[in-house]
Amino acid sequence: MSTKPKHPELSERFNADEPRVDWHDATLWWIRQKRDKAAHTLYEDWESLRNTASAIKDNVLGNLADYLESFERQATTNGAIVHWAADAAEHNQIVLSLLQQAGAKRMVKSKSMLTEECHLNEYLTENGIEVVDTDLGERIVQLADEPPSHIVMPCIHWKKEEIGELFHQHLGTPKGNADPQLLTEAARQHLRDKFLSRRVALTGVNFAVAETGEFVVCTNEGNADMGVHLADVHIACMGIEKIIPRREHLGVFLRLLARSATGQPITTYSSHFKSPRKGAQLHIVLVDNGRSQQLGREAFRNSLKCIRCGACMNTCPVYRRSGGHSYHNAVAGPIGAILAPNLDMSKNADLPFASTLCGSCSNVCPVKINIHEQLYEWRQELTRQGKVDFGKKMGLKMMSTVLSSPMVYRSMGKMGRWTMRVMPGMVSNSFNPWFKQREMPAAPKESFRDWYLKNRS
Amino acid sequence: MSVRDQILAKVRANQPVDERPLPDLTSFPVRTSEVLDQFMTVLSTIGGKPVRVADYAEIAAYLHEHPYPGRIISSIPALQHLAEPIPENADPHELENVELAIITGTFGVAENSAIWVTEANYQQRVVPFICQHLAIVLPMDALVANMHQAYERLQGQEYGFGVFIAGPSKTADIEQSLVLGAHGARTMTVFLLEHV
Numbered sequence: 001m002s003t004k005p006k007h008p009e010l011s012e013r014f015n016a017d018e019p020r021v022d023w024h025d026a027t028l029w030w031i032r033q034k035r036d037k038a039a040h041t042l043y044e045d046w047e048s049l050r051n052t053a054s055a056i057k058d059n060v061l062g063n064l065a066d067y068l069e070s071f072e073r074q075a076t077t078n079g080a081i082v083h084w085a086a087d088a089a090e091h092n093q094i095v096l097s098l099l100q101q102a103g104a105k106r107m108v109k110s111k112s113m114l115t116e117e118c119h120l121n122e123y124l125t126e127n128g129i130e131v132v133d134t135d136l137g138e139r140i141v142q143l144a145d146e147p148p149s150h151i152v153m154p155c156i157h158w159k160k161e162e163i164g165e166l167f168h169q170h171l172g173t174p175k176g177n178a179d180p181q182l183l184t185e186a187a188r189q190h191l192r193d194k195f196l197s198r199r200v201a202l203t204g205v206n207f208a209v210a211e212t213g214e215f216v217v218c219t220n221e222g223n224a225d226m227g228v229h230l231a232d233v234h235i236a237c238m239g240i241e242k243i244i245p246r247r248e249h250l251g252v253f254l255r256l257l258a259r260s261a262t263g264q265p266i267t268t269y270s271s272h273f274k275s276p277r278k279g280a281q282l283h284i285v286l287v288d289n290g291r292s293q294q295l296g297r298e299a300f301r302n303s304l305k306c307i308r309c310g311a312c313m314n315t316c317p318v319y320r321r322s323g324g325h326s327y328h329n330a331v332a333g334p335i336g337a338i339l340a341p342n343l344d345m346s347k348n349a350d351l352p353f354a355s356t357l358c359g360s361c362s363n364v365c366p367v368k369i370n371i372h373e374q375l376y377e378w379r380q381e382l383t384r385q386g387k388v389d390f391g392k393k394m395g396l397k398m399m400s401t402v403l404s405s406p407m408v409y410r411s412m413g414k415m416g417r418w419t420m421r422v423m424p425g426m427v428s429n430s431f432n433p434w435f436k437q438r439e440m441p442a443a444p445k446e447s448f449r450d451w452y453l454k455n456r457s
Numbered sequence: 458m459s460v461r462d463q464i465l466a467k468v469r470a471n472q473p474v475d476e477r478p479l480p481d482l483t484s485f486p487v488r489t490s491e492v493l494d495q496f497m498t499v500l501s502t503i504g505g506k507p508v509r510v511a512d513y514a515e516i517a518a519y520l521h522e523h524p525y526p527g528r529i530i531s532s533i534p535a536l537q538h539l540a541e542p543i544p545e546n547a548d549p550h551e552l553e554n555v556e557l558a559i560i561t562g563t564f565g566v567a568e569n570s571a572i573w574v575t576e577a578n579y580q581q582r583v584v585p586f587i588c589q590h591l592a593i594v595l596p597m598d599a600l601v602a603n604m605h606q607a608y609e610r611l612q613g614q615e616y617g618f619g620v621f622i623a624g625p626s627k628t629a630d631i632e633q634s635l636v637l638g639a640h641g642a643r644t645m646t647v648f649l650l651e652h653v
């Protein structure tokens with residue numbers, strides 16, 4: 001068993017600073033509320049949008065091979081060059097060889113959780129390539145030599161005073177100045193110079209359309225576009241599950257994505273890349289890295305429907321109080337806890353225990369993944385595989401840290417009371433150590449949604 | 458077997474049998490007839506600036522009242538007395554010092570105030586991102602209610618690059634404080650044009 005610190009210890013560290021945890025908790029809950037408001041403006045369509053998105057993704061999972069072939073064919077016809085990578089190592093090698101072909105030693109990169117998953121930055125740095133992350137949040141954690149702690153808001157755990165100090169050291173902003181406007185302006189100037197001078201730009205992919213061979217990248221900052229349209233070579237890296245059948249399906253997913261993520265009606269830029277700019281190259285790297293295996297696990301294949309909106313993290317009482325880094329995985333939170341054991345059961349056996357199984361994640365998920373049920377399934381699977389002797393012990397410790405201090409309960413307010421009411425019904429099973437320790441009140445009769453609608457102020 | 462074939466074989470072996478047809482998208486009816494009002498309201502909420510104008514002369518008058526000091530480029534022939542044309546085959550880096558870019562939008566979406574533009578609207582892909590300020594001229598009748606209608610319009614359309622733009626570039630990465638002008642345009646003005 002790996003001796004690297006697990007979720008319980010890592011969340012204990014995060015919990016050492018209680019006011020900070022309260023702040024982190026409140027910030028994410030505020031984003032969750034923005035999501036609710038955005039969903040309510042579409043109240044007539046919202047549930048049917050979620051059902052439709054889920055059904056489209058079901059169809060994708062059942063026909064993925066054909067869709068991948070169609071995408072490759074169309075993209076090639078459009079003038080893109082398609083590469084295939086079985087795992088993280090192959091992905092990283094392909095990117096390096098493309099940089100070498102272009103004779104480039106430097107690259108700008110917009111947000112891509114896949115490249116985090118593959119540890120691309122470390123690999124390229126070891127091979128003498130300088131990578132600059134251009135999403136502001138990602139640049140902040142990169143300067144601080146940390147991984148992102150959230151898939152949508154990479155530096156959600158950073159206070160502005162700390163960012164002020166970081167920028168003072170790295171970008172020369174005035175000491176003691178923590179004004180978000182000033183700090184953003186400094187980053188804008190600093191990164192504009194990078195956009196103008198780099199010849200290779202790497203982006204992630206939000207959706208890739210089998211019918212047309214185009215793909216869509218969503219950003220608010222415009223960093224993906226600034227990088228790509230000024231570079232000679234665009235490398236787009238995507239997991240094979242990002243495929244959707246037809247262009248018209250983008251309408252469904254773009255209506256759901258930003259509303260679920262941040263409560264915006266849509267991201268500022270939804271860029272559709274079909275063919276390379278005249279004189280430039282477009283490379284698309286299709287990455288498996290465990291996805292085809294997850295597709296074969298019946299209980300967990302639905303996790304491949306994920307559109308990486310982050311809503312399940314923002315709502316999760318454990319994530320909010322333990323922080324993204326406690327999940328020691330590129331994707332944190334409830335969905336990360338389902339994806340990670342697929343890649344390495346021993347290393348990530350603790351993660352499905354980092355949950356109260358309250359089901360709030362499944363309630364907000366725009367593609368209706370049964371997240372909390374899959375977490376429960378993983379607990380059983382990991383137990384069958386003999387990976388959890390530490391889990392029960394540590395799981396308990398984690399729950400005590402994150403959820404049981406009176407201070408925490410006070411500050412969790414409504415959500416905390418709700419957890420107490422809802423949790424027992426969800427957790428009265430031998431896989432939940434938390435249950436053993438407590439006298440649980442009776443389970444509530446109403447569903448989360450009913451409760452929430454009635455109780456939100 | 459190549460890596461490609463191996464991946465595809467594994468996917469084929471592991472993918473579930475699912476013969477359910479794709480869902481019908483016509484079940485999302487259009488809820489509003491007030492597309493113009495909704496478009497303008499949403500645009501203001503997300504930091505953009507809607508300006509109703511009768512014709513190009515009013516756009517010129519507006520720009521006279523709200524001058525942008527510096528380089529102005531536009532792909533719109535009717536505004537060529539105010540702006541230089543967008544150089545078609547130039548190195549995109551040469552657009553680095555553009556203060557204001559004025560381009561045409563193909564259509565707008567009321568539910569989120571996103572405007573569809575393709576490189577056919579402005580020759581150089583980087584234009585709406587690299588300029589300090591962006592203005593889009595949108596015919597007032599070129600509005601649809603929602604994203605489903607938007608993609609109906611895009612059905613069968615050819616483009617190398619196209620983008621929905623909704624408001625100015627923004628970030629909230631520093632303690633969730635909204636700051637306009639991250640890497641792209643700092644402001645976005647939309648001229649809603651009555652007579653094209």
Ligand code: SF4
Nearest residue numbers: 306307309310312365
């Ligand atoms: S699992 Fe669902 S809620 Fe969580 S990030 Fe993925 S799509 Fe969003």
